[in-house]
Amino acid sequence: MSAFPTSLLILNGKNAGDDPLREAVKLLRDEGMDIQVRVTWEKGDAGRYVQEALQLGVSTVIAGGGDGTINEVATALVSCEGENVPALGILPLGTANDFATSAAIPEPLDKALQLAIVGKAVPIDIARVNDKTCFINMATGGFGTRITSETPEKLKAALGGVSYLIHGLMRMDMLKADRCEITGDDFRWQGDALVIGIGNGRQAGGGQQLCPQALINDGLLHLRIFTGDEILPALFTTLTQPEENPHIVDGKSAWFEVRAPHEITFNLDGEPLRGERFRIEVVPNALQCRLPPDCPLLR
Numbered sequence: 380m381s382a383f384p385t386s387l388l389i390l391n392g393k394n395a396g397d398d399p400l401r402e403a404v405k406l407l408r409d410e411g412m413d414i415q416v417r418v419t420w421e422k423g424d425a426g427r428y429v430q431e432a433l434q435l436g437v438s439t440v441i442a443g444g445g446d447g448t449i450n451e452v453a454t455a456l457v458s459c460e461g462e463n464v465p466a467l468g469i470l471p472l473g474t475a476n477d478f479a480t481s482a483a484i485p486e487p488l489d490k491a492l493q494l495a496i497v498g499k500a501v502p503i504d505i506a507r508v509n510d511k512t513c514f515i516n517m518a519t520g521g522f523g524t525r526i527t528s529e530t531p532e533k534l535k536a537a538l539g540g541v542s543y544l545i546h547g548l549m550r551m552d553m554l555k556a557d558r559c560e561i562t563g564d565d566f567r568w569q570g571d572a573l574v575i576g577i578g579n580g581r582q583a584g585g586g587q588q589l590c591p592q593a594l595i596n597d598g599l600l601h602l603r604i605f606t607g608d609e610i611l612p613a614l615f616t617t618l619t620q621p622e623e624n625p626h627i628v629d630g631k632s633a634w635f636e637v638r639a640p641h642e643i644t645f646n647l648d649g650e651p652l653r654g655e656r657f658r659i660e661v662v663p664n665a666l667q668c669r670l671p672p673d674c675p676l677l678r
Contacts, residue, residue: 384438385413386468386496389428389452391444392419394472400443403488412496419448429455432465439669440465441495445473446516446583447649454513457505457665466667468495475585478516478648482580482595483671498669501677503595505665506579509658514647517583517590518659520575520637521557521605556607559639563602563632573607573626575645577635577659580676583646595676598663602630634660 394400395418404414415435417428425442429452432440442452453467470491471479485491506514556571576589578601583589590601606626637645637657644653670677 383412383496385415385435386439386441387415387417387428387432387435387437387465388441388443388470388492389425389448390416390418391448391472394443397472400470400472400488403492406489407492407496414492414496419444422451425451426455426458429459429465433459433461433463436463437465439468439496439500441468441470441492443470443472445471445476445649446478448473449478450513450515450648450650453505453515453666453668457513457662464666466500466669468492468498468669470495475583477582477584477586478580480586481516481582482674482676485671494671495669499672500667500669501596502664503666503668503670503677504579504598505662506577506600507660507662508645508647508652509654509656512647512650512652513662514579514650515595516578516580516648518575518577518645518647518657519583519589520643520645521572521607557639557643558641559637559643561602561604561630561635561637563600563630563635566602566630566632566635568604568628568630571607572604574603574605575637576603577601578603579661593676594678596664597678598661599631599633600635600659600661602628602632602635604628634658 404416408414419425425448429440440452440456442449449469456464456467469479469484470488471484485494506518508514508518556573558571560569576583578590578593579595581588581590581593589603593601606628639655642653642655644651645657
């Protein structure tokens with residue numbers, strides 16, 4: 380019998396042939412760790428595997444993939460009932476790995492996998508949108524959302540997170556603001572937004588620190604709006620002087636509501652959600668997650 384509790388690795392199908400990952404799993408199994416592996420093929424697989432994990436009584440469910448995979452596994456864990464819900468472990472294998480990077484998850488696969496199995500589990504928040512859809516990292520709207528959703532897969536595979544910036548520069552013709560109204564606790568703003576970031580975590584789009592002060596266990600969501608009153612001057616100032624930028628609006632609240640006179644799109648950890656109204660609320664201490672002891676996202 381293994382001296383370590385059993386873990387179930389839910390692996391994005393894109394990474395099933397990753398030889399370094401196979402070596403990392405084999406190495407830890409040789410050290411006595413019981414790691415079960417399941418590979419996703421289509422949407423909904425992660426949720427079914429989480430239910431299997433409950434039946435197996437595993438200690439940890441590890442999300443192996445990018446931000447979308449982490450979000451899908453986390454959302455499935457949050458919906459579980461009972462006292463013995465497994466903790467979430469993170470194995471970053473995506474293009475940008477925004478949540479894993481800001482949480483200081485180790486890049487070497489064997490170290491990340493080891494942390495996911497034996498690291499200390501701490502309670503973290505998750506965000507829920509319109510009482511249904513969840514995200515663990517960030518909801519982004521505006522120009523950045525259009526870019527990340529349209530960046531070609533081949534470009535992402537070749538260049539990683541920088542591919543979003545390159546594709547954005549190629550598609551400056553898409554640069555236009557969205558008119559909307561955003562409210563929260565003691566917060567109200569109305570105007571033209573070039574980019575909207577509502578963060579449980581800190582960064583999105585391949586390393587863009589949209590909510591640089593966000594924490595995942597403070598019971599709050601952080602908001603940053605890049606206003607689009609004059610789009611090109613706003614963009615230039617944002618890139619060159621982010622600390623003293625008249626085109627940036629910040630806020631903190633346990634909830635935010637976004638209303639627009641037309642349909643807009645939010646990207647929830649890689650999943651697009653379209654509509655004219657979004658109610659985004661934090662769910663405190665929603666799940667346990669195995670994170671580094673010096674994780675910058677913990678207060």
